Every structure is written in structure tokens, then in C-alpha cells.
Amino acid sequence: MIERGPEPAASALPAGRGAAQVSLTDSAGPIAPQLLRLLRETIVKGELLPGSIVSEADIARRYGVSRQPVREAFIKLQEAGLLSIRPQRGTVVLRISVDAVYDARFVREAVEVAVVRACAAQRPEGLARRLADLIAAQEEAAGGDNAPGFLRLDEAFHRALAEGIGRSFAWTALEAIKAQMDRVRFLSFEGATPLPELIRQHRAIAGAVAAGAVDEAETAMRAHLREILASLPRIAQAHPDYFEPAPGGRAATRKEDTP
Amino acid sequence: MIERGPEPAASALPAGRGAAQVSLTDSAGPIAPQLLRLLRETIVKGELLPGSIVSEADIARRYGVSRQPVREAFIKLQEAGLLSIRPQRGTVVLRISVDAVYDARFVREAVEVAVVRACAAQRPEGLARRLADLIAAQEEAAGGDNAPGFLRLDEAFHRALAEGIGRSFAWTALEAIKAQMDRVRFLSFEGATPLPELIRQHRAIAGAVAAGAVDEAETAMRAHLREILASLPRIAQAHPDYFEPAPGGRAATRKEDTP
DNA sequence: CGTGCTCTACTACCATACCAGAATACGAGA
DNA sequence: TCTCGTATTCTGGTATGGTAGTAGAGCACG
Structure with missing residues (x-):
């Protein structure tokens, strides 16, 4: 020892x-x-x-x-x-790189849009019910000011979509990427998008999925994922020491440089 | 020692x-x-x-x-x-899981479609030239029966698309996932899609990107990625010992089982 | 007083040693 | 011959020792 x-x-x-x-x-x-x-x-x-x-x-x-x-x-x-x-x-x-956050969102948006489109197209049995339950739980967490609990339920919502079409792997693959976005979310608790608005967006996604409206589901998902980072520029300004300076170079990407 | x-x-x-x-x-x-x-x-x-x-x-x-x-x-x-x-x-x-391969393709297709759509929409300077060069090199490799060389050039082609829109991270994120599909490709050298056909598909993608035809680029990319695995069922039958038995359970996903 | 060098105090990387648990080999008993 | 209990020998997980290399402080020199 x-x-x-x-x-x-x-x-x-x-x-x-x-x-x-x-x-x-x-x-x-x-x-x-x-x-x-x-x-x-x-x-x-x-x-x-x-x-x-x-x-x-x-x-x-x-x-x-x-x-x-x-x-x-x-x-x-x-x-x-x-x-x-x-x-x-x-x-x-590492300081948060704004570029890296947008990179993460690009990949996440691509995958989640594909997932939600498939959900709306297939309308798998039981998914609508599951999403409704999660949204209800989210409302409760939002009402009780239980922010960490809401974040867990938010994750569960997105995972449920992937599981609905039998592609839970899609969410698994995103988990590593998501960390970049999560850092911003934790910083943005102070004056970011209010939880009721996020819940409203979840409801829009779930509604489009349940209705089988593929394009509408995609639009709702894109809006939702962009909303999460809507406050990014303001956050970056408010916490300059948490963020990488402006230049485009991202040390996080280069795993092995050839010197 | x-x-x-x-x-x-x-x-x-x-x-x-x-x-x-x-x-x-x-x-x-x-x-x-x-x-x-x-x-x-x-x-x-x-x-x-x-x-x-x-x-x-x-x-x-x-x-x-x-x-x-x-x-x-x-x-x-x-x-x-x-x-x-x-x-x-x-x-x-691990034996190759057909489910896992399709999972990998789902995620890869989602990301690469988003990439190629962005390429066609933005038409970044120099990308068309780069793609043309890579396709020319691929033709040379195919002519010389240099299969491993072709695979490297194939990778370079897809990476070039991501780099074209400044999202090289998108390809980086796919690299881990791609391994599943690569295993199938190496098995499918015996009587799979002929290289000229793959090159033709690359040309279709590059052409749509250069023309700024967003939807056409997406269609070409989807067709290309599905073509790669077109021979999967046949391969799986030909090499039963290389593949996981049919049932849906994928050991690869479960990282920690609760016994 | 300013500048270059050496030397120390770290670092991550690699190698080795030890540990608990799982599977198997094996032998005693029926 | 078959079954069951035991001991051995694997495994990966953890702890620790050793090494190359970097950054920075202190000293010699101009």
C-alpha cells in the first residue's frame, strides 16, 4: 500500500x-x-x-x-x-475547444438524425409509450429543480430512440463523443436554455416519431441538438479560462504527430 | 528480457x-x-x-x-x-457478428452521408481535384492487382471528403467502427465486388460533389457503402467458422455482463 | 548584470512481481 | 466405468520497480 x-x-x-x-x-x-x-x-x-x-x-x-x-x-x-x-x-x-464541440455535434447530429428518421419510418411498437414516460419523468425532474436527474433522463431519451430501432450501438458509439458537449452543458447551467424548452423539443421529436413524420422528426432533432449548444458562444465568452483560444488548431484530434 | x-x-x-x-x-x-x-x-x-x-x-x-x-x-x-x-x-x-457489421454500417452511413452532403453543398476549393487524383491512383492500383494498396486509397478517398469540409474528426471517429466492416472486406477478396465497380462508384460520388448535387451525392454514397457489404450474406455462408452464429445476441456490445 | 550550461526533479513509458479467481486435470471413491 | 472433490495451472487485474527524456532552477562565465 x-x-x-x-x-x-x-x-x-x-x-x-x-x-x-x-x-x-x-x-x-x-x-x-x-x-x-x-x-x-x-x-x-x-x-x-x-x-x-x-x-x-x-x-x-x-x-x-x-x-x-x-x-x-x-x-x-x-x-x-x-x-x-x-x-x-x-x-x-484540455481546455474546451469550440471547434471540437462543433465537430462532436456534427457527428452526433448525423447519427441521431438517421436514428430518428428510422424511428419515424418504422414506428416500432412500444417506443411512443417509452418516450412519453421519459418526458413525464423529465417534467417532474424539471419541476423539482433536479438538474442532474434531468440530464440522466435526457440521455435515456436519446438512447431510447436508438434502442427503438434495434441500434443501441449507435448511441454507444456516440457516448465517447458526447463528453465534449456535456462539458458545455455543465457550464451552461447558469442561464442556458430553460429545461421546459428542452422538454418541449423532446415532445416535438416524440410527436413526429409517433406520427411517422420522417422529415418533421429530422427537423425537430436538428433543432434540439443545436439548441443544446445555442449558448456556446456566450458561455465561451463568460468563461475564457475554460476554453481554448480562438485559433483553429485542435490538439485533441492529433493523436500521433509525425515530428 | x-x-x-x-x-x-x-x-x-x-x-x-x-x-x-x-x-x-x-x-x-x-x-x-x-x-x-x-x-x-x-x-x-x-x-x-x-x-x-x-x-x-x-x-x-x-x-x-x-x-x-x-x-x-x-x-x-x-x-x-x-x-x-x-x-x-x-x-x-471475436467471430464476426453480422449484426455488428450492420450496426457499424448504419453509423458509418449516417456520418458519411452527412459529410458528402456538406461537400456537395459547400464545394470546397481543391476537393474535386483531390478526389480526381485519388481515383486515378485507384485505377492504377486496380490495374496492377494491388488490392492492399487500393484499400489504402479507398480510405484516403473517404477521409478526403471529411477533410474537404474541415471535419476530419468525422473520419477519425469512424475509424474504430470501420474495423468491423474491414474484416468482411478482407474476406471478400475472393469473388466480391470487382474493383472497377468500386471505382465507378467513387467517380459517381466525386461527380455529384463537384456538381453540387446534394441529393445525388447522398444516393451515390449510400449505394457505395451498401455495395461494400453486398456480398456479406454469401461470405458468411462461405466462412461459417469466421462468423457468429445467427442469433441476435452480440457479445461485442456487452462490455460488462452481470452474471 | 545578462547569458549559456549543467544538474536536479519531475514526467510518462516499459518491465516485472504479485494476487485472486476461473477452468481444467486428476485421482479417490462408488 | 462414472462421479465428485481437490489441486494445479492457467487467466487478467493490480502494484511496484526501473529507464529515457523533458522542463526548469541554479551556477559559471562573459
Whole structure:
């Protein structure tokens, strides 16, 4: 076991109530996936600030695990465009790249439009009911000011569409990409699109699907996905330190440069 | 250094001319990505047979590296749906799942259609020229019976479309997914779609893009992507041992089963 | 006082060691 | 001969040691 003295000096993590509160070794299952989810959530929520540098050993000490699972988590987070691993130099939490966010939306929109068109064309049995249930739950969450709960239900809504046509893989493939957009969403809680408006858009999508209106469903989905990022320019201005400077170069894309 | 005796007994790898011919330690750069590419190619080409079991230690010995880079490669190959890592039981090369291939095509088609539509709508400068060059090179490769070379040029063609509209990320995101389809393509060299026909389709796509015919470009792209898998049912029948049995259950999707 | 060099303190990467669980080989008993 | 319990030997997961390489601080020199 590693020496795990408190020594909270120079901690990049919020360390508000002791970061290692979530026990990884105690609970069941492999710790590598647990650590991955934990770190991703930490970054997406903005608790681990963009630009701050982390290290395998640092995180390993902090959570009382070895460097091995940390390394695996780092690699996946790099693929998701949240970290940049620079060999022998350090690993840095990437600032949000506006370009990367739009790239993610482009791919997500392409896939989700195809999904929702197929839904409207096939009108699979039970889907309309499922969507209605989710929308009802979303209204409840919105009423109770339960923002995190709403985000989970929002995900469930989109997943339900893919599952409806037997293409749950389509949503799985988007999950890695979605992280980029999620970071913006968490920043945009302050004065972004009100939840009732998002619910209204969900209802429009579900309605078009139930009616078998293919083109209408596509239009509704596109509007919805663009709405999510409508506040992006304003957010980027409000939090300049969270975002990559303007230039088009995106370090996240280049996984292996030929020097 | 690990004892690396020849002992070719019970080798799952073809071992035709000594598998470790490709030196990993000598050449430059981190060996983990190199090993990943090498293993992926080995699986996609069918040199490592579906259903065969591999182990971290086995591969590590074979290529004269430690288990660490092998492990990282395994993880990524699992995400790509090529391997199934079963803790404490073994890692198996997954058979091709027809469902998974169609899932991959669904996502790829959705993204590539969006790309090609944007290309036709924007008609970015220089793209038409680039596509024409690639098609010319493809004709040369097809004439010289250079199948692997043609596949590389085919990839370059699709990547060029994404790059044309400044969405190279779209192609990057597809690379992991594409592996499923590539496996089929390598099996289908025997009596599949003749290369001239594929080139004709490329020309149709490029022509529609150059003409700014958005819908026509979409149609051409869809036809092209479906053509690639046109021989799938026949291939699956011809190589039953390479494919997952009929039932809809796809082991590739379930990353963590709850036993 | 300004500038170049060395040397230290990190980093990620790779290799090795240890562990718990799963599958199988095997032998005793019926 | 067949069945069941046990021991061995695999597996992947985790922990830890070692190495090449980079960034930056401190010192020598102009």
C-alpha cells in the first residue's frame, strides 16, 4: 500500500471534502472502469479545471490506487478529448475547444438524425409509450429543480430512440463523443436554455416519431441538438479560462504527430 | 528480457515466417501504438483466426515486449469489437457478428452521408481535384492487382471528403467502427465486388460533389457503402467458422455482463 | 548584470512481481 | 466405468520497480 498522507498542499483537485471520499478499493468490481467514470465526471463537471496538469502518480496517490488503472483511465480520457498526454512532460486537462464541440455535434447530429428518421419510418411498437414516460419523468425532474436527474433522463431519451430501432450501438458509439458537449452543458447551467424548452423539443421529436413524420422528426432533432449548444458562444465568452483560444488548431484530434 | 525461445508448438498465430519479424523495440516511437496497429491488422486480415484465444503473456512473449503494451492494445481492440476480454478466463478473438457489421454500417452511413452532403453543398476549393487524383491512383492500383494498396486509397478517398469540409474528426471517429466492416472486406477478396465497380462508384460520388448535387451525392454514397457489404450474406455462408452464429445476441456490445 | 550550461526533479513509458479467481486435470471413491 | 472433490495451472487485474527524456532552477562565465 502506498503512503497516503494528507498533504493537501498544491492540490489541483477541489479537495473540498477530501477527494478520496469515494472508495474504489472497497466497492466491488475492477477499479479501472470506476476510476475512469469518476475522473471523467470530475472533468466534465468542471471540478478539475481545464489547463491544470495532473500526473499518474498524483491521481494514484489521491485515490489510493496504483498507477496502472490511472494510466488506463488517462488513455481513454485522451481519446475522449478531455486530456492530453505528453510523454515525459505531463498530462494536462484540455481546455474546451469550440471547434471540437462543433465537430462532436456534427457527428452526433448525423447519427441521431438517421436514428430518428428510422424511428419515424418504422414506428416500432412500444417506443411512443417509452418516450412519453421519459418526458413525464423529465417534467417532474424539471419541476423539482433536479438538474442532474434531468440530464440522466435526457440521455435515456436519446438512447431510447436508438434502442427503438434495434441500434443501441449507435448511441454507444456516440457516448465517447458526447463528453465534449456535456462539458458545455455543465457550464451552461447558469442561464442556458430553460429545461421546459428542452422538454418541449423532446415532445416535438416524440410527436413526429409517433406520427411517422420522417422529415418533421429530422427537423425537430436538428433543432434540439443545436439548441443544446445555442449558448456556446456566450458561455465561451463568460468563461475564457475554460476554453481554448480562438485559433483553429485542435490538439485533441492529433493523436500521433509525425515530428 | 524475457526468455523468448522459438517453441512454435500450439501457436495460434500463423507463425509463417516467425511472427516477431516486425521489430517493435528497435524502431522509433512508443511501442504500444505500434503493437495495436499490428494486432488490429493481424485480426482484420484474418491471420489471427476468429475464435482463437490469445493471452497477454502469449502475445508479449511472441513480440518480445512486456504485458503492459499488450494489455493496452487488448483494451482498445475490445472497444473496437475485435476482442473479448474475459477476466480470469481468457481473451478471445471475436467471430464476426453480422449484426455488428450492420450496426457499424448504419453509423458509418449516417456520418458519411452527412459529410458528402456538406461537400456537395459547400464545394470546397481543391476537393474535386483531390478526389480526381485519388481515383486515378485507384485505377492504377486496380490495374496492377494491388488490392492492399487500393484499400489504402479507398480510405484516403473517404477521409478526403471529411477533410474537404474541415471535419476530419468525422473520419477519425469512424475509424474504430470501420474495423468491423474491414474484416468482411478482407474476406471478400475472393469473388466480391470487382474493383472497377468500386471505382465507378467513387467517380459517381466525386461527380455529384463537384456538381453540387446534394441529393445525388447522398444516393451515390449510400449505394457505395451498401455495395461494400453486398456480398456479406454469401461470405458468411462461405466462412461459417469466421462468423457468429445467427442469433441476435452480440457479445461485442456487452462490455460488462452481470452474471 | 545578462547569458549559456549543467544538474536536479519531475514526467510518462516499459518491465516485472504479485494476487485472486476461473477452468481444467486428476485421482479417490462408488 | 462414472462421479465428485481437490489441486494445479492457467487467466487478467493490480502494484511496484526501473529507464529515457523533458522542463526548469541554479551556477559559471562573459
